[in-house]
Amino acid sequence: MIDEKGILFILSGPSGVGKGTVRKELFKRKTELKYSISITTREQRPGEVDGIDYFFKTNEEFESLIKQNKLLEHAKFVNNYYGTPREYVEKTLAEGYDVFLEIEVQGAMQVKHNFPEGVFIFLFPPSLEELKNRIVGRGTETEDLILNRLKEARNEIEMMDAYDYVVVNDDVDKAVNKIQSIIQSEHCKRERIAAQYKKILEDEL
Amino acid sequence: MIDEKGILFILSGPSGVGKGTVRKELFKRKTELKYSISITTREQRPGEVDGIDYFFKTNEEFESLIKQNKLLEHAKFVNNYYGTPREYVEKTLAEGYDVFLEIEVQGAMQVKHNFPEGVFIFLFPPSLEELKNRIVGRGTETEDLILNRLKEARNEIEMMDAYDYVVVNDDVDKAVNKIQSIIQSEHCKRERIAAQYKKILEDEL
Structure with missing residues (x-):
């Protein structure tokens, strides 16, 4: 009914939070979404x-x-x-x-600068403990490297304020449901579509 | 995990748009939502x-x-x-x-004034033609009364700018899906929850 432009969605968050897993599950479900x-x-x-x-x-x-x-x-x-x-x-x-971009926090901040009209989603670890387990579980990193990664993760979480949404990744299915809701509801935002709806109305008068 | 307050959602739109039908279908699905x-x-x-x-x-x-x-x-x-x-x-x-309020446009404007932190959803008719059919279909109104109602509906649609979301009611199921997405995604808004997530992080350090 209305001629709508797509929206750029950016999924980011600290390393180890599970961005890739969430993105893969999302793409299994939403085939009309384009991966950047x-x-x-x-x-x-x-x-x-x-x-x-x-x-x-x-x-x-x-x-x-x-x-x-x-x-x-x-x-x-x-x-x-x-x-x-x-x-x-x-x-x-x-x-x-719609275009979907899954990216590290530093890259997301560059996109925010270059394309502020994007919708920025921060994937949050269920707990720091859990994040630590995931970072440790990846391989045979030394204790120093793990502490460094955790410190980095904490710094990255501080950058949450630049995002539009925060989704906790306590469960992949639930996180993907929330991201799908964000995608659908962003298309209902009044500032995106009101002008076109009003135009329809004027055309019909 | 986080101690979240509920959100007040206000569904409004011109008379004849089908607010009551949409609200009833929503309540069939979402039992944790409280009707005001x-x-x-x-x-x-x-x-x-x-x-x-x-x-x-x-x-x-x-x-x-x-x-x-x-x-x-x-x-x-x-x-x-x-x-x-x-x-x-x-x-x-x-x-x-969450509290859900289904209300006429004039009332919604009062709520906006008294409770601006509410989330305002405007239900939009699929077309003016369709809205006219629904107004006519209600009973044995005179032509004058119908024209008046249509004029009122147009004025009410002009008030769309005060709303956060616009949902077109071309199909009750689709409209309710969109409203459910809006409810879920509003709970993921960074400004609502970031402070609490940061607090969790600090508590774990």
């Missing part, structure tokens, strides 16, 4: 498709995108660049699809 | 229970409540007063229950 495809300079692996798994670019191309402010966020891991292309996101939103 | 009990000066009918169907008051008692600003809204129909008691709403919210 990243740009990377790392080598294309067998089976990976350009424009589906990643947009593959050279270092020079990537650095030129940074200079032109064509990335909503970017970071360098192990000498490779990773970033979120503004153009792909904006094109997909204009087509009426 | 009105105060009235009209006579108690057989089978009606004071404090369940209505709070029954005398004219003097009601007018004293108005003077003391103890009503979130009130109106007079056919010489009887009807109103929403602030005390009952606040007590129920403090107990952690």
Whole structure:
């Protein structure tokens, strides 16, 4: 009935909180949601498709995108660049699809700066104890590394104030239900749609 | 996990839009939601229970409540007063229950003034044509009365700007789904819960 643009949703939170698991379960359920495809300079692996798994670019191309402010966020891991292309996101939103971005807290803050109209969801650990268990459970990290990660997690949680919503990840199904509710209710926000509804009314008078 | 207060939700919209039907279907599904009990000066009918169907008051008692600003809204129909008691709403919210109020647009504007922290949902007709059909379908109103009601409906729709959400009532099930999403996502709003989550974190440090 109304010609609605998509919304960019950003899921973030401290490392170890379970962002990836929640995102995968969400995508099992909501197929009309588009996952934001990243740009990377790392080598294309067998089976990976350009424009589906990643947009593959050279270092020079990537650095030129940074200079032109064509990335909503970017970071360098192990000498490779990773970033979120503004153009792909904006094109997909204009087509009426919601775009979903699952990202580390630092990257989310860059997106907030470059695309403040996004909807920012913070995934919160059920407890610090639980977060610690998950960080420890990942492998054979040393006690120092674990303490560092916990300190980082605490700092990341302090950044919660920049987010629109906080969802506690005590249970993946419940967390995904809440995120689906946030997606649906954001589409009912008066400031997004009132102008179009009023226009319908005027057209009918 | 966190000690959360309830939220007051107000459903309103032009007459004939189907507020009552949507509210009834919502209450069939969400039993933990509390319906706001009105105060009235009209006579108690057989089978009606004071404090369940209505709070029954005398004219003097009601007018004293108005003077003391103890009503979130009130109106007079056919010489009887009807109103929403602030005390009952606040007590129920403090107990952690959400309170749901289905009300005419004029009343909703009074609630907005007296309780701006409420969440205001505007139920929108699928089309003016449809709204007209519903108003006509109600009975044997004259053409003049119908035109008046439509004009009133248009004016009421102009008041949409005071609301937080707009839900189109093209289908009762879909409208109720959206309202349930709004209720759930409002409980995830960062400004409602971040302070408490941070406190949990500090307690665990």
